[in-house]
Amino acid sequence: MTAVTTKSRGSFLTWLKTGSGILTAMMAVIVIALIPAIIQGGLKLFLQRVFDSLNNGAVYAVTAIALVIIFKATTLINFAGANIAMFGAYVCWWLNTSYGFPIWIAVFVAMGTMGVLGSLIERTLIRPFDVNDHLPVVLITFGIAAILEAFAGGLWGLEFHKFPSPFPSDPKDRFTIAGAFLRYETVGTLIVMGLMIYGIYLLLNKTKVGLAFRAVSSNVESARLVGVRTGRTLQFGWALASALGVLGACLVAKQTNLEPAFMAKLVIFAFAAATLGGLDSIGGSVIGAFIVAVVQSMLTGYGQEIPGLGWLKSNFALVLAFVLILVVLLFKPAGLYGTRRIERV
Amino acid sequence: MSELMLKLSGVNARYGAIQVLRDVNLEVNKGEVVVVLGGNGAGKTTTLRAICAMVTTTGSIQIAGTEVVGKDTADIVRMQVAHVPQGRGTFPEMSVLDNLMVGAYTRKDKEIQADIDRWMDAFPRLRERRTQTAGSLSGGEQQMLAVARAMMCRPELLLLDEPSLGLAPLIIEDLFRRFGEINRETGITMLVVEQNANLALEIANRGYVLEAGEVVLQGSAEDLRTNEAVREAYLGA
Numbered sequence: 001m002t003a004v005t006t007k008s009r010g011s012f013l014t015w016l017k018t019g020s021g022i023l024t025a026m027m028a029v030i031v032i033a034l035i036p037a038i039i040q041g042g043l044k045l046f047l048q049r050v051f052d053s054l055n056n057g058a059v060y061a062v063t064a065i066a067l068v069i070i071f072k073a074t075t076l077i078n079f080a081g082a083n084i085a086m087f088g089a090y091v092c093w094w095l096n097t098s099y100g101f102p103i104w105i106a107v108f109v110a111m112g113t114m115g116v117l118g119s120l121i122e123r124t125l126i127r128p129f130d131v132n133d134h135l136p137v138v139l140i141t142f143g144i145a146a147i148l149e150a151f152a153g154g155l156w157g158l159e160f161h162k163f164p165s166p167f168p169s170d171p172k173d174r175f176t177i178a179g180a181f182l183r184y185e186t187v188g189t190l191i192v193m194g195l196m197i198y199g200i201y202l203l204l205n206k207t208k209v210g211l212a213f214r215a216v217s218s219n220v221e222s223a224r225l226v227g228v229r230t231g232r233t234l235q236f237g238w239a240l241a242s243a244l245g246v247l248g249a250c251l252v253a254k255q256t257n258l259e260p261a262f263m264a265k266l267v268i269f270a271f272a273a274a275t276l277g278g279l280d281s282i283g284g285s286v287i288g289a290f291i292v293a294v295v296q297s298m299l300t301g302y303g304q305e306i307p308g309l310g311w312l313k314s315n316f317a318l319v320l321a322f323v324l325i326l327v328v329l330l331f332k333p334a335g336l337y338g339t340r341r342i343e344r345v
Numbered sequence: 346m347s348e349l350m351l352k353l354s355g356v357n358a359r360y361g362a363i364q365v366l367r368d369v370n371l372e373v374n375k376g377e378v379v380v381v382l383g384g385n386g387a388g389k390t391t392t393l394r395a396i397c398a399m400v401t402t403t404g405s406i407q408i409a410g411t412e413v414v415g416k417d418t419a420d421i422v423r424m425q426v427a428h429v430p431q432g433r434g435t436f437p438e439m440s441v442l443d444n445l446m447v448g449a450y451t452r453k454d455k456e457i458q459a460d461i462d463r464w465m466d467a468f469p470r471l472r473e474r475r476t477q478t479a480g481s482l483s484g485g486e487q488q489m490l491a492v493a494r495a496m497m498c499r500p501e502l503l504l505l506d507e508p509s510l511g512l513a514p515l516i517i518e519d520l521f522r523r524f525g526e527i528n529r530e531t532g533i534t535m536l537v538v539e540q541n542a543n544l545a546l547e548i549a550n551r552g553y554v555l556e557a558g559e560v561v562l563q564g565s566a567e568d569l570r571t572n573e574a575v576r577e578a579y580l581g582a
Contacts, residue, residue: 218436227422227451
């Protein structure tokens with residue numbers, strides 16, 4: 001930061017208020033807060049907790065991107081997203097265990113199936129409503145979420161099912177770095193996330209449908225006036241977001257196991273990630289996802305040693321996610337890298 | 346000059362319960378520049394929105410002889426109609442270059458890049474700022490971008506909604522000079538809604554005056570300039 005040294009104190013404060021400034025300050029606070037824990041527990045344990053958080057970070061990122069895509073296009077929070085993803089994971093598991101589909105084929109078929117369902121939901125349940133009237137549409141997404149949860153429970157039962165891992169998952173499938181274990185599963189999840197983000201970048205920036213999507217996100221009225229069929233473009237957004245959600249769910253289901261509410265429990269972290277990074281910023285929400293995951297891992301790991309807070313145990317992270325959402329909405333409603341504030345949901 | 350590009354007959358338009366246009370009749374010949382004058386709330390913007398199916402409309406609107414009432418905006422745009430809405434209507438988060446690309450959204454030919462170069466030659470400021478987002482441009486630059494973007498679809502009919510709004514006088518003059526040039530060079534038909542009647546009448550062939558959603562006066566630009574009522578109400582004389 002040469003700007004800090006050459007310019008006045010005022011410009012440093014200005015920088016501190018930008019997304020990158022707040023991000024740096026947050027990282028600094030997190031690192032400083034962790035110093036006593038690292039000294040006490042050792043670097044190896046700390047590194048292990050960082051590695052443990054990466055898998056969650058990637059899953060939160062994928063799930064957050066699905067939220068961001070719908071938000072960019074419609075300025076709506078899609079509360080059905082988590083359960084569309086959950087249902088897709090069931091479809092994947094069902095194809096794999098009952099019909100012997102190879103796991104990755106099953107993942108892609110499930111993504112396609114839920115992509116089609118997502119586009120049908122947009123066409124039949126969302127489009128008839130005025131885009132500017134958010135409340136009915138938000139209620140509808142809640143309704144869809146409830147229906148999908150009921151269907152999953154009815155079709156496949158309320159009990160937990162073991163989900164096949166899409167990556168080598170033997171206990172020995174891991175790298176050892178400075179004594180800490182980095183599982184192949186984690187690396188695989190990160191690679192898939194990276195490929196997915198690159199794919200979305202190409203789709204949005206190098207294709208005509210991507211151009212239309214960005215135009216609709218930026219200015220719906222002008223998009224109509226240049227001949228973009230806005231309804232179809234939003235339908236594309238729903239299909240894309242639904243398919244991505246399924247991918248996120250399939251990446252995490254091995255750890256959480258399948259049950260009808262498994263994604264609903266996780267989506268609050270993705271929501272916190274997207275709010276922190278900026279609900280209309282794909283890059284921002286990926287950064288947000290890893291911050292949330294690291295903090296969550298540290299709190300569940302070291303949090304019980306914080307005097308007076310041990311009784312919260314792993315729920316500590318859930319409380320923190322809500323607090324984070326609240327603080328961001330109060331003090332930086334557009335998030336670290338977003339441009340649009342949430343005016344109403 | 347007698348071929349009709351646009352013909353509105355008995356057009357009514359409403360926003361919910363509020364009727365904004367009443368029995369509007371308006372004609373624009375191919376190659377003409379026609380200006381619509383009127384005060385705030387007279388229905389000027391709604392007239393343009395009715396043509397592009399952006400408002401609930403009854404009556405008849407024909408573009409080059411084809412009835413368009415009841416058609417979808419996207420299909421009307423594909424009839425080579427470009428609309429520059431009030432307040433520029435650019436895509437603020439997208440780059441200048443992408444704004445121009447979106448303007449050519451309905452085209453499938455190979456000359457899009459050549460057209461981008463052409464409009465960047467016409468508006469060199471846009472070339473300088475091609476990678477900047479549209480939202481970071483000045484008001485005048487945004488209006489240039491909005492016009493260039495509209496021209497990217499190679500329109501035969503260009504609808505301009507208060508292009509002078511919020512711009513400095515010198516920039517407005519330059520802009521209207523450009524509109525005149527574009528009309529002469531491309532033969533494009535223009536329907537311009539404007540509060541700045543002086544400049545608009547300078548480049549226009551004919552004009553209409555709207556009051557409370559009705560056409561109260563029409564005539565050649567020359568007639569309107571010398572008309573007592575128009576002079577008093579819109580020319581500040």
